[in-house]
Amino acid sequence: MSQPVAPLLVFGWGNPSRGDDALGPLLVEQLAAQAQAQLPAGRLECLTDFQLQVEHALDLRGRQRVLFVDAAIGLQTPFAVSAVLPAPVAGFTTHALAPEALLQVYCELERAEPPPCTLLAIRATAFELGGAPGGQALADLALALAWAMGWADLTEEVSI
Numbered sequence: 001m002s003q004p005v006a007p008l009l010v011f012g013w014g015n016p017s018r019g020d021d022a023l024g025p026l027l028v029e030q031l032a033a034q035a036q037a038q039l040p041a042g043r044l045e046c047l048t049d050f051q052l053q054v055e056h057a058l059d060l061r062g063r064q065r066v067l068f069v070d071a072a073i074g075l076q077t078p079f080a081v082s083a084v085l086p087a088p089v090a091g092f093t094t095h096a097l098a099p100e101a102l103l104q105v106y107c108e109l110e111r112a113e114p115p116p117c118t119l120l121a122i123r124a125t126a127f128e129l130g131g132a133p134g135g136q137a138l139a140d141l142a143l144a145l146a147w148a149m150g151w152a153d154l155t156e157e158v159s160i
Contacts, residue, residue, distance in 0.1 A: 005062035006045035008152060012069035013049050019131035020124030023071040023141050024048070026133070027122065030141075031148050038154050051096040057105040063115040067151055068099045069144075071124035071137075078140035079147065084117040118151065120144055 010031055012024030025048040032046040047059060052068075060066055068084060086103035097105070099119055106114045122144045126134050133141070 004042065006042050007062075007064040008044045008067075009047065009059060009063045009065075010044065010067045010069065010148065010152065011047045011049075011052075011056070011059065013051050014071050015050055017130060019126040019128050020071050020133050020137040021127050022133050023122040023124055023137060023144075024069040027069050027120070027141060027145055027148060030145050031152060031154075034149060034154055035152060039152070044152055052099065052102050053097060054102075054105055056097075057102055057109055060103075060106050060114055060117075061110070065151075066115055066117040067120055067148060068117060069120045069122070069148070071127075072121035073124060075121060075123040078123050079144040080121045081147065082119050082121075084119045086114060120148060120151075 010028055012026075012028035014021040014024040016022040016025055028046045028048050032044075035044045035046070047056075049056070072080065084099045084103060086107045087100040088104050099117065103114045103117060122137070123140045124137055126137070
């Protein structure tokens with residue numbers, strides 16, 4: 001007998017040993033701590049990994065909403081929010097996927113539309129191996145976390 005799936009999923013990816021690349025997993029960890037204190041058990045599931053892979057399509061099953069979180073280069077603002085829609089990606093491999101390609105895999109496996117998905121991209125500039133996230137990245141992370149808390153119904157504030 002399978003366990004019920006949390007209706008909300010937050011999935012962050014990145015390498016915690018590569019400077020600002022740790023922002024996705026850091027946000028997920030911080031959001032999980034807040035959710036544990038404020039949400040009923042089983043309402044929100046938080047996952048992290050180094051990258052999105054084909055098998056992560058299975059994590060989308062039974063969700064009402066999904067939030068993907070990653071560090072992003074080239075943002076002019078602390079973070080950016082966008083809807084994610086299924087799309088095949090040219091040259092996709094089983095090694096790593098973009099969120100759009102992951103949703104396409106879900107559609108092909110499930111023969112159904114995926115749950116509504118949002119990408120929260122956090123401004124990042126430094127990815128040195130062994131480095132910690134920079135001061136600006138951590139300040140941007142705090143702002144992105146405030147937005148994510150609204151998305152997860154932990155505060156009143158959220159807009160796309």
